[in-house]
Amino acid sequence: MSDTLQRFLFEQAPVRGGCVQLAATWQAILERHDYPAPVRNLLGQMMAAAVLLSSTLKMKGRLSLQMRGDGPLKFMVVECTNGHFLRGIAQCDEVVPTSFIELMGQGSLVITLEPQESKERYQSIVNLTGDCLADALGDYLQRSEQLDTHLWLSADGQHAAGLLIQKLPANWTDEEQELWIRVKHLSETIKDQELLTLTQAEIIRRLYHEEDVRVFELEPVCFRCSCSRERVSNMMRSLGYDEIQTILAEQGGVHVACEFCNQKYSFDAVDVKQIFTDNAIDGASPTRH
Numbered sequence: 485m486s487d488t489l490q491r492f493l494f495e496q497a498p499v500r501g502g503c504v505q506l507a508a509t510w511q512a513i514l515e516r517h518d519y520p521a522p523v524r525n526l527l528g529q530m531m532a533a534a535v536l537l538s539s540t541l542k543m544k545g546r547l548s549l550q551m552r553g554d555g556p557l558k559f560m561v562v563e564c565t566n567g568h569f570l571r572g573i574a575q576c577d578e579v580v581p582t583s584f585i586e587l588m589g590q591g592s593l594v595i596t597l598e599p600q601e602s603k604e605r606y607q608s609i610v611n612l613t614g615d616c617l618a619d620a621l622g623d624y625l626q627r628s629e630q631l632d633t634h635l636w637l638s639a640d641g642q643h644a645a646g647l648l649i650q651k652l653p654a655n656w657t658d659e660e661q662e663l664w665i666r667v668k669h670l671s672e673t674i675k676d677q678e679l680l681t682l683t684q685a686e687i688i689r690r691l692y693h694e695e696d697v698r699v700f701e702l703e704p705v706c707f708r709c710s711c712s713r714e715r716v717s718n719m720m721r722s723l724g725y726d727e728i729q730t731i732l733a734e735q736g737g738v739h740v741a742c743e744f745c746n747q748k749y750s751f752d753a754v755d756v757k758q759i760f761t762d763n764a765i766d767g768a769s770p771t772r773h
């Protein structure tokens with residue numbers, strides 16, 4: 485099983501699909517954090533979903549999926565770039581229930597798009613509905629984008645995987661409509677174990693062997709954190725000179741760990757001085773004197 489996304493199209497109707505499988509990418513997340521199994525599995529599902537949803541966007545940039553709730557799972561976020569670089573994190577109690585509804589309690593789903601070329605962010609917030617993440621996302625796409633979309637998501641300690649089908653806007657004929665219903669029924673027969681163990685080619689063959697499916701080239705997916713020393717410096721600037729001086733006085737340095745990848749960043753008094761000099765502009769490395 486590899487870290488890839490397989491896109492496909494049905495030749496006889498405007499229906500597109502995607503199938504993603506994560507192995508090393510998923511392990512890279514699990515190596516850095518230890519989650520109770522229900523939270524781990526949900527995070528894996530969210531990672532798969534983020535790749536599938538970002539593959540349906542024309543936009544170049546970053547998609548993030550976020551859930552917040554008043555249950556034992558407080559917070560979960562996954563980010564995926566159009567180059568399929570993924571990172572994700574969750575915050576939860578030590579002991580958690582297994583069901584999605586009990587995990588999240590009253591919760592909301594936040595979907596944010598950050599196009600590369602603009603400073604604008606597009607954000608939608610909806611109440612969490614359905615009894616699994618796949619249903620909540622399908623529901624959201626149906627209501628907000630009027631896109632009939634269905635997802636199947638699965639994850640365990642080894643793999644995370646997902647399947648998506650989406651009905652594209654078009655003037656649909658009766659035959660095409662029938663094909664959509666058939667594709668939906670066929671897709672519903674996918675089992676978690678198949679998603680997690682079969683290759684995408686096997687899954688597509690297993691589900692749609694009687695349909696005319698066009699598959700595209702496999703696209704690589706991988707874990708990559710977007711944190712950097714520059715970003716941490718910018719964050720320190722936004723906290724302000726006085727705040728940072730207080731930390732420096734108390735702790736002898738400023739030590740920051742990225743919560744996504746655990747990368748540690750340390751700044752001493754000289755570093756801090758440079759960060760707050762006038763030549764230090766956002767996104768640029770501080771100039772050394």
Ligand SMILES: [Zn+2]
Nearest residue numbers: 709711742745
């Ligand atoms: Zn990081």
